[in-house]
Amino acid sequence: MTPSERLDATFTALADPxxxxxxxxxMTGEVSVMELAEPFAMSQPAISKHLKVLERAGLISRGRxxxxxxxxxxxxxxxxxxxxxxxxxxxxxxxxxxxxxxxxDLQANxxxx
Amino acid sequence: MTPSERLDATFTALADPxxxxxxxxxMTGEVSVMELAEPFAMSQPAISKHLKVLERAGLISRGRxxxxxxxxxxxxxxxxxxxxxxxxxxxxxxxxxxxxxxxxDLQANxxxx
DNA sequence: ATTCTATATAACCTTTCAGTTATGGAATGA
DNA sequence: TCATTCCATAACTGAAAGGTTATATAGAAT
Numbered sequence: 260m261t262p263s264e265r266l267d268a269t270f271t272a273l274a275d276p277x278x279x280x281x282x283x284x285x286m287t288g289e290v291s292v293m294e295l296a297e298p299f300a301m302s303q304p305a306i307s308k309h310l311k312v313l314e315r316a317g318l319i320s321r322g323r324x325x326x327x328x329x330x331x332x333x334x335x336x337x338x339x340x341x342x343x344x345x346x347x348x349x350x351x352x353x354x355x356x357x358x359x360x361x362x363x364d365l366q367a368n369x370x371x372x
Numbered sequence: 373m374t375p376s377e378r379l380d381a382t383f384t385a386l387a388d389p390x391x392x393x394x395x396x397x398x399m400t401g402e403v404s405v406m407e408l409a410e411p412f413a414m415s416q417p418a419i420s421k422h423l424k425v426l427e428r429a430g431l432i433s434r435g436r437x438x439x440x441x442x443x444x445x446x447x448x449x450x451x452x453x454x455x456x457x458x459x460x461x462x463x464x465x466x467x468x469x470x471x472x473x474x475x476x477d478l479q480a481n482x483x484x485x
Numbered sequence: 486a487t488t489c490t491a492t493a494t495a496a497c498c499t500t501t502c503a504g505t506t507a508t509g510g511a512a513t514g515a
Numbered sequence: 516t517c518a519t520t521c522c523a524t525a526a527c528t529g530a531a532a533g534g535t536t537a538t539a540t541a542g543a544a545t
Contacts, residue, residue, distance in 0.1 A: 351399065416522070
């Protein structure tokens with residue numbers, strides 16, 4: 260996967276409330292698929308699909324415990340997404356300062372710019 | 373829109389490479405739709421659709437300059453997404469001092485993260 | 486051996502998405 | 516007035532997303 264494809268996969272995975280709730284649940288530690296599925300009004304295969312999306316994005320990984328495949332959070336993919344956002348935020352803050360200057364300019368010239 | 377819906381819209385908007393490239397371009401300042409469309413191998417209506425997705429997420433806003441509708445970046449939605457990611461990243465990176473706060477938050481929101 | 490549990494996979498359906506072309510409409514300019 | 520530029524919208528298409536039920540598989544328990 261290219262870096263762009265990884266960002267695609269990560270942001271896509273984060274764009275669904277069920278998947279974000281799954282991540283929230285996994286913050287407390289490893290959880291099995293059935294345990295993850297329990298609070299949702301949704302079938303087990305649906306949860307398995309969501310887990311596949313999260314796994315493909317590298318946001319979770321899975322182990323083996325008898326028949327169970329416990330899920331745990333992986334931080335790497337998130338760091339990339341956060342890095343991308345942080346760059347933008349920094350520059351945007353810079354732009355914001357410039358925008359203030361521009362607005363001051365426009366106001367000084369009363370729309371004659 | 374609920375906070376969850378805003379996160380949906382923001383992450384969905386960020387999950388497309390064309391839209392991320394548009395944001396990149398807008399970092400240099402306001403840009404018109406035609407100027408945005410030019411570097412892409414894509415029709416103008418396709419770009420207009422992408423802009424609509426970005427606007428719905430609150431990531432951009434648009435002005436008026438004669439026939440042009442110049443687009444500019446808006447930082448608010450980006451800040452929300454960054455905030456969400458940062459909470460999670462801190463826990464994943466082993467900085468557990470905010471875990472209690474986060475878990476209390478999640479419980480208050482009944483898993484509707 | 487059989488059965489129960491946990492999970493994955495397959496097949497299907499419906500909705501949404503990302504693109505297209507064609508057209509419409511507002512503001513500018515000749 | 517008439518044409519041109521910039522952009523939006525409508526209608527269509529193919530593909531992907533998100534759900535379903537039914538079934539397969541692997542390991543545990545009986």
